[in-house]
Amino acid sequence: MPLINEPSLQELQEARQRLMESIQLAEKNGATAQDTQVVKGALKHIDELIDAQST
């Protein structure tokens, strides 16, 4: 699914890094699955775009 302005691989990897840090911090602080649902929803799409650009 192409976007209008495709983000660079570097931008996607930066977004992924921040999302992962956010999830780790949340889990460390006892967050529930619901608390991290939005972040994980973003991560799924960022990973898809990284995969698409890497292949």
Next chain:
Amino acid sequence: MNRQTILAVLNDDDLQGQMVASLDGEVSITTARTFSRAIEILRMSQIDLIVSDIRAHDDESDFASVFDFLRWVKGDPFARLLPFVCYSESPAQFKYQTDALRTAALALGAVLYLEMDNFDQSLFRQEIDRLLLIC
């Protein structure tokens, strides 16, 4: 000139009321409680800008989060050019997520990630007006 129309996707009735009040008069605002309803509206109506609450959810469709809806919009040939604003009113315990969500939203095609502690009608109106000028 025709009034421009905003589609707002919000689960929260209070927030919906505040957004409608902040934009009343100058622009037309259409609201949807679910992403599936938002897609129906996009198919039937002339929309100039989309605003979605970052924590909106839709239990009746495959769109589990705002990011599923954002990707759908940016992949749809008729909707992909519409400016998409993510709105976030985060409780204190979610503040650490803001930076990550903003970075992800912009990477996935949102034009603006608008974060507020509490809904600020004046600031919201100002940001929406700015975006509608360049639509």
